[in-house]
Amino acid sequence: MIDALPLFHRIAGKPVVVLGDGDAAEAKRRLVERAGALVLTTIEDGEAQGARLAFVAHEDDASAQADVDRARRAGMLVNATDRPALCDFTVPSILDRSPVLVAVGTGGASAGLAKQLRLRLEVLLPQSLGSLATGLRGARAALRERFPDAVARRRAIDDALATGGVLDPLAENGASRVQQWLAGARATGGGSVEIRLRSEDPDDLTLREARLLGTADVVLHDEDIGAQILDRVRADAVRRSLAEGTPPASSRALTVILRRPL
Known part of the structure; x- marks a missing residue:
């Protein structure tokens, strides 16, 4: 059994509450803005604008508990910095190869461990991984036309993306490689x-x-x-x-x- 369900939540253009002062609160504001959300600094504004997520980054335990309770009463899911017991969700360490995102989480056990694992993965995953993903997204219609059968289509993609395959994700592949592969792709047996x-x-x-x-x-x-x-x-x-x-x-x-x- 897993302790939490990992989800990627699109918040671009949506209101998100971030409470607190200092470095921890500023880090959360940067993260939320990086995802394109509108940062609000009061629970009242969040409730009025329909915010569903709140970040609480107070140093004082009593202030953190009070704002967590208020945000929950307003119907928001809450992340409280450095207080796993108060969190409805946790924030992973993020490896960005947009549109590929790799999120490493420890359920609040150790942000340092999550960061070090992410740094190890940074070395392994090439920058061109995002370009490869963009190329595959753009080829979805062509793939369906080439392989109308869903199983055959999945097998062809799996073979191409396998270790040593023509679209091996750990090799330096770009969007152009997807079109070259698709031109000669063949269905494989099971x-x-x-x-x-x-x-x-x-x-x-x-x-x-x-x-x-x-x-x-x-x-x-x-x-x-x-x-x-x-x-x-x-x-x-x-x-x-x-x-x-x-x-x-x-x-x-x-x-x-x-x-x-x-």
Whole structure:
């Protein structure tokens, strides 16, 4: 189970309340303005303009508690700087490769840890990642025309974006590379792969096994496979216990059969 549901919330042009003085409050104002929102400095203005988010950055505990309570009564979700117990949501450390955003959060446990993880990822992810995403967004209509079948389309994109693929995200790819790839893209077959687990610990999965679970269209599994393993499966993949029977096969679908440890 995850402790919080990560969401990307569009706030451009919308009112957001930011309360407090000092460096912490100023940092929150910059963050909100960077996302294009209208910063309001009182709960009254926020309530009048329909604000749904509030940031409280007071140094004094009593002031922070009072404004958190007031904002909640006004129907706002609240983030209270350095006070995880008062937060309805937390703010992750953000890696910006717009339109690609990578958010690293620790549920308020350690902002320093989130920052250091983000800095490690900064080194790995090239600046051209945003251009690649923009190119893929612009190619959506052409992809649907080239691959009308959704499974075939997903397989073609997965193959192109895989490690060493023509659109490998960790390589220096730009929007122009998307058009070059699309001109020669071919649908690939699916097939079936069996994974025999060595343990119920997801860290024991090999890189290949983790990739297969993350890209599979259908996952058939023994009935007692634990949630910690099944959580590695792509969210929109078809999942079915082998005890329930096998769904109709598709020539384009990648099916992974997941077996319990011996």
